[in-house]
Each structure stands twice: as C-alpha cells, then as structure tokens.
Amino acid sequence: MLRDKCAIVGLGYTPFSSKSGVTTEMLAVEACQNAMADAGLKPSDVDGLLTYHMGDSAPVQVVASSLGIRELRWYNEIAQGGPGNCAVILEAAMAVMAGLAETVICYRAMNGRSGQRAGETGAAGKAAGEMQFLMPYGIIGVPVWYSMWARHHMATYGTTREHYGHVAIAQRQWAMNNERSFNRDPLTMDEYLATPLIADPLSRLDCCREIDGGCAIIVTSAERARNLRQPPVYIRGGAYGMGPGGGRNYEKWEDYSQLFSHYVGPRVWQSAGLGPGDMNFAQIYDAYSFVVVHQLEDFGFCAKGEGGPLVASGVTAPGGSLPLNTGGGMLNEGYLNGLNVVAEAVTQLRGQAGVRQVADAEVGLVSGFGGPQGSAMVLRK
Amino acid sequence: MAPFVPVPDILTQPYWDGCRNHVITVQQCRSCGRKRHRPAAGCHWCGGQDVDWVELSGRGSLYTYTVVHRAFHPSLADEVPYVVGLVAAEEDPTVRFHTRILECDPADVRVGMQLEVLFREETDGIVLPYWRPRAA
Numbered sequence A: 001m002l003r004d005k006c007a008i009v010g011l012g013y014t015p016f017s018s019k020s021g022v023t024t025e026m027l028a029v030e031a032c033q034n035a036m037a038d039a040g041l042k043p044s045d046v047d048g049l050l051t052y053h054m055g056d057s058a059p060v061q062v063v064a065s066s067l068g069i070r071e072l073r074w075y076n077e078i079a080q081g082g083p084g085n086c087a088v089i090l091e092a093a094m095a096v097m098a099g100l101a102e103t104v105i106c107y108r109a110m111n112g113r114s115g116q117r118a119g120e121t122g123a124a125g126k127a128a129g130e131m132q133f134l135m136p137y138g139i140i141g142v143p144v145w146y147s148m149w150a151r152h153h154m155a156t157y158g159t160t161r162e163h164y165g166h167v168a169i170a171q172r173q174w175a176m177n178n179e180r181s182f183n184r185d186p187l188t189m190d191e192y193l194a195t196p197l198i199a200d201p202l203s204r205l206d207c208c209r210e211i212d213g214g215c216a217i218i219v220t221s222a223e224r225a226r227n228l229r230q231p232p233v234y235i236r237g238g239a240y241g242m243g244p245g246g247g248r249n250y251e252k253w254e255d256y257s258q259l260f261s262h263y264v265g266p267r268v269w270q271s272a273g274l275g276p277g278d279m280n281f282a283q284i285y286d287a288y289s290f291v292v293v294h295q296l297e298d299f300g301f302c303a304k305g306e307g308g309p310l311v312a313s314g315v316t317a318p319g320g321s322l323p324l325n326t327g328g329g330m331l332n333e334g335y336l337n338g339l340n341v342v343a344e345a346v347t348q349l350r351g352q353a354g355v356r357q358v359a360d361a362e363v364g365l366v367s368g369f370g371g372p373q374g375s376a377m378v379l380r381k
Numbered sequence B: 001m002a003p004f005v006p007v008p009d010i011l012t013q014p015y016w017d018g019c020r021n022h023v024i025t026v027q028q029c030r031s032c033g034r035k036r037h038r039p040a041a042g043c044h045w046c047g048g049q050d051v052d053w054v055e056l057s058g059r060g061s062l063y064t065y066t067v068v069h070r071a072f073h074p075s076l077a078d079e080v081p082y083v084v085g086l087v088a089a090e091e092d093p094t095v096r097f098h099t100r101i102l103e104c105d106p107a108d109v110r111v112g113m114q115l116e117v118l119f120r121e122e123t124d125g126i127v128l129p130y131w132r133p134r135a136a
C-alpha cells in the first residue's frame, strides 16, 4: 500500500531550450544537483537513481558516477516515454518501501529538439518490424498516428476542433504566469482555428514542442521527508498499466476513444482512496491537446463523451473549479516526457507556484500518457 | 510508389504472401477462434499460440482516419494532402488494418464509409494492399 509512506522532497530543473549545447549526461547531472540542493541533500545522502527514456539519454550508471554517489544501492532505467513520468516516482517509492534504497533521484534528461527527435525516420527505403504496417502508407510522424484517435472521438461523441481548442486556450492562460513557458501571449479561438493543420484535426497548437532539458525529483520515506528543507509532498496512491494495443500495436486497441486512463483510472482512485471530486487540481499529460479531453473522461471528471463540453465550460482555466495543467502544460513548457508535469504538481502542493498558485491546493492528480499504456498518481501535501 | 517498402519477417511473411496473391489473410487463433492483425506470436484475446491463416473478403469500413497535410518525410512532399486510416474488416470489426485510402477526395472521407481492398505492385516483389471507397 503506497498510502503516504513516501514523499517527494527535492525538485530540480535545467533551463529548457531549443539547443542546450551540452550532452544528456550534463543535463541529467545539472537537474539532479539542483534537486539535491533544493532538498538540502548531499551525494552521500542519495543511494538510488532511476530514469526513463527511449534510447535518447545517458546511462543511469554514468550519471550516478558524475554525481559523486560513491555507493549506489539501487538503480534502474524504464524503457518508455510518457508513462515513465509517474512510473519512476511509483517505482522509487516501491524501492524505498522494500528497503532497497532510502533516497532515490528520478530524472529525465533529453536533447529532444537539437538531438534525437520523437518519431524521427531516416532515408526512404525499408520498413521493418511494427513499421512495415505503417510507414509504407505515409503513416509517419507521431501526430499522424495520434490524429486518428482524436478523429475517432469526434466521430463517436461529436467532439469538435473548438473543444480541443479550449484545452490549448485555457492552458495558454496558465502559461502566461510561468517563467519556463515559451508561449506567454494569449491565444484566441480565431487564431487556433486559423492555424494550418498538420494532420487533421491537429495543428501545431495541439502539439507540444520538442525541447532540450532536464528535470529531477527526489523520493524518500515519509519519516526522512519530515526533517528536510522542503515541505513534503506525499505519494498518496498510484497505478500504471495498459490495455490491448500498447507498444504501437494500435490495430488491437479496443476503442480509440479511450486511453490508458480507461484502465488505470479506477485503480488510481482505489489506490488513493479518493476520487475525481476530491482533486484540487489535475496535471494531465498533454503531449497533445486532445489527450487531455479523453483522459478527463476516462478518469471520471465527467461522463464519456462530455470532455469537450467540460473544457469548453471554462472550468480548467485560471479561476475555474478544476485547475488543469497550471504551468501551461507541455503545450507551453515543452516536451520533457512529462516529468515537468509531475514537477508542476509538486510546486503547487508546496505552495510555491507564485501568481499561478491554486488556492488551498492540498491534493491533485498527475498522469502520464502513452496511448493504451500509461500511469497516474495522486499527490498530497 | 510507397516511400518505404515493408520488410517481411517470419511472423508476417504469410500476410505479404497473401497480398502477392491479391487476398488479405490473417491469423486465426486455434484456441478461441478469433482473428487478428497485425500478425503476432500469440493471441491478444486468449494467449493461444497456434494459428491458421484464413482469407478475408477484402471488404470493410473506415474505423478512423486523418488527412495528412504536412509531409513528415521528403518523399511525401508531393503527396500531401493524403488520407490514411484504420479499416475494420467486414467479417470482424476488431480486425483492423492501417492503410492509405485511395480514390477518395479528402473532403469526402467519413468514419464508417464502406471500403474495399485493392493491390499495387511495389519494389522487391512486394504487393501492398490499399483501400478505396466501395458502392453500398
């Protein structure tokens, strides 16, 4: 039982940019050092290290060495993207609860813009493995796959481009008060609808921007957390997993209008002993605008098919009853595979979010998306 | 001509062999009887591993689609906008195929539209199935 036995005690970033000019090892080390400084910990206080990546980052063993951790007692790497964001926190908590490590740094570091980009393909020619059923047809580029999920929801439930636009517009309002955001100007529905499509119904305003950067989050036991520098943020509950169709095996997905949250949602609430109505905010993995709508439904913030009208009602914008992606999300901060989504939840629960602080934020939901596979957790102060 | 030619492997060779004979063939699980695509080492319904390869009619309906406006590969620059989608087989709509939709104006594409398969020769002896609208 996870229930509040572990806590997040450190948070560190590198700058987010289009061209870091440094290696992923250097980004990882900088983020981890900043997280240790934030927590008031030295390298000798850390005995566990965990990351997630898609073959685009430095090995965890190299990072441990460069951090000066003389004896690492537990480490691992999770080979995946978005779902890794909550998975690393939950895995770290498991390691702490099992006594394998006492204090674990979880990080994600990537040159996602200047280095290896998502869905990158080489020269024309051969398509092997899973790609033999996709690339010959010009199904190339992540937005091309994902746009078909949005279209299915639109055809099934009457969801519109305007509905997805409300996600982008509300999150831009939040982003205006986030110094890490690269978008600080308001977004109007006219501008949203006039932006050229990449793959119908998605335009660039529906897609997060790839960036270079690093982020690190430190997990330790609740007992140790009480004696450290920052207010502890407790891991109340969590879950991850998948239904059929994971690993880009998308033909076997049960229902394109559902995401991983269809499976993980009920379990995260059971784990936390709380429900959607108890949340003071939600940080929902937003590589794309539309996946926010679909997740809100799956997590039970509204009925299936009602996610579009829910966001259009304005509840997710600043001042609304369901503050959502309160740093502007990855649509505005950039794609750090969602560890920045976790970080925003921690910042809110510490009460350190400045002008964008959600009043009386005591508990919130965080998610990590990868299609039919994903993760979620509830954090509380 | 497709920008990328599929490379069959031991799991998928029977599918591509079927295409060469202008038929869509899929794995059918000997344990539970369900058909599946894409070919896999086991049945995602029951875990059964023994299969028969069975022929489908080549008729289906459009489960979802997108109109691609940006070329994500230089070889596609002259083809945008083009329509790609996921086709549900008439015999079992849980059996689905990614494809390019041909002979369909992007303005006319609709979820649920009736489709039929057609086959085109590519390089390396590969025949690639595409789908196009079919009269009701």
Ligand SMILES: [Zn+2]
Pocket: B029, B030, B031, B032, B033, B034, B043, B044, B045, B046, B047, B048
């Ligand atoms: Zn079976």
